[in-house]
Amino acid sequence: MRARAILAALVLVAWPTSAPAAADPEPTALYDALDLKERPADYIVLLDTSGTMSSQQTAVKQQLKGLLKAKGKQDSVTxxxxxxxxxxxxxxxxxxDIDGLPTPVGEYTDIGRALEWVVRYLREHPSRLAAVMLVSDGIQEPAPGSPYGSANGPAWDRLRDQAAGLKPQPLLYTFPFGGADVRRHxxxxxxxxxPANAQILDPRQSQATKDLSMVKDDSLRAEARRRVAADLKRGVAATWKQPDVRLDLARGTGSLTLDVRSQTEVLPLELRAVEVEVSDGKERVTGRSALPAPIRIEPGRTVxxxxxxxxxxPSAIRVQxxxxxxxxxxxxxATVQTPWEGDLGLLGLSYGKQQIGTDAARVTGSYRGAPSWWAAAAAVVLVAALIVLLLWWRRARRRRPPKMTGVLLSAYVKDAEDxxxxxxxxxxxxxxxxxxxTAELAPELDLPGGSVKGTVDVRAAADGITITYAPEGLPGRSDTATCPLGRRVMINxxxxxxxxxSED
Structure with missing residues (x-):
């Protein structure tokens, strides 16, 4: 048997209980929604007991004790x-239990059969997803008659196909203790x-203990990514509850309902920037969402x-x-986003923004309004008042004298030195x-008490003008006469x- 010098850890990840303190920030909302911290993890260790493993017994026991320290209280190691x-x-x-392990004495190492046992176990226990670790110091060296005796063959192909059907897909960790050739093999x-899930870790005991503690965090993140992967391509389905709505136009407002259903299984979604578009027409109609944005929609729910x-x-005052x-x-x-974008970023994922648009809903309505009886009565009263006012104005205009024309002069004789x-x-x-x-046409009179000046009032008359002259400016001593145009009158x-x- 050839010497073997590799320690490999194959991890098929499930729902562990907690992440180590040194891990990156956790996507808490996702973990809580998926109940990832409530499910215990089953670690299954496949231990190579071929004879050459006896030289690695101390290192193997140290690694297993590190695994017991790293696991959660509810986790189990088989x-x-x-x-x-x-x-x-x-x-x-x-x-x-680890110290009591017997000394390895086996003759062969059939890693193919060990992996086959793991795949079959996980297929038979899909609800008990586990982390599986393969510990071996050698390359594949099966016993005669093993289906995994050659590097390639139908047994390997069949095993690879069965492993590809496992949910979730495993993460693989190897702790190589051998040289480059052994590691490559x-x-x-x-x-x-x-073929796509292997990671090589440091075989030194101190670093390996840290790596084992990170297995739980990697496992949890891998499961979270798997569970939300499909949701990243899902959005919402928006349908009108009533695609044809009859409106009461007399009210000035109306409504219709849009049912928005989330198609996700894990991620909650939000509607943002909701815009309502109403087609143009003679009467201007506007629309808006009655719910303030963002509108949250839980997975699989309809809002x-x-x-x-x-x-x-329509106006309440109608004459016609x-x-x-x-x-x-x-x-x-609307724009569709998830409030868990920050948690997705911690997993290296992003939902981004999705734009949605609905089909057209049709709204119709008609209104027929008769004239308001009180408005009609008010209109009749108003018209009658206008007619009366017009008649009064015409009559008053006929009774008023016309405007005057021409000029008025006055003449008088005065004794000047005999x-x-x-x-x-x-x-x-x-x-x-x-x-x-005017006082301009009244002569100045010399009286015993002094000189006085009278007043002249002129008004328009039907056949000329009416002149009222008060010599001393007192109404009681005035006289009035009518003077046609082009004539003269004597007053006081x-x-x-x-x-x-035009006359001179």
């Missing part, structure tokens, strides 16, 4: 010894069954999202009949006015001349 085939199974609970054997529509409500007809299409667009002189005052322009009061000793502006 030891399966093999040489030409697996032949003994026992539980490892204390260091005493051991890697080839592992890759025949699990009804009310969509509110609004338009101009009102007819409204409305037909629109409504669509909703000679009588004629004096003329004015003119005062009357054009465009209906009444004028003063002659008033009414003529056009």
């Amino acid at each position: 030891l399966v010894r093999f040489d030409r085939r697996p032949y003994h199974r026992s539980a490892l609970e204390t260091d005493a 051991q890697d080839e054997i592992v890759e025949r069954v699990f 009804p999202v009310p969509i509110e529509l609004s338009w101009a409500e 009949p009102v007819a409204l007809d409305l037909s629109r299409t409504v669509r909703v667009r 000679a009588w002189d004629e004096h003329t005052l004015g003119p005062v322009h009357l054009g465009g006015r209906r009444s004028v009061r 000793g003063v002659e008033f001349i009414y003529r056009t502006t």
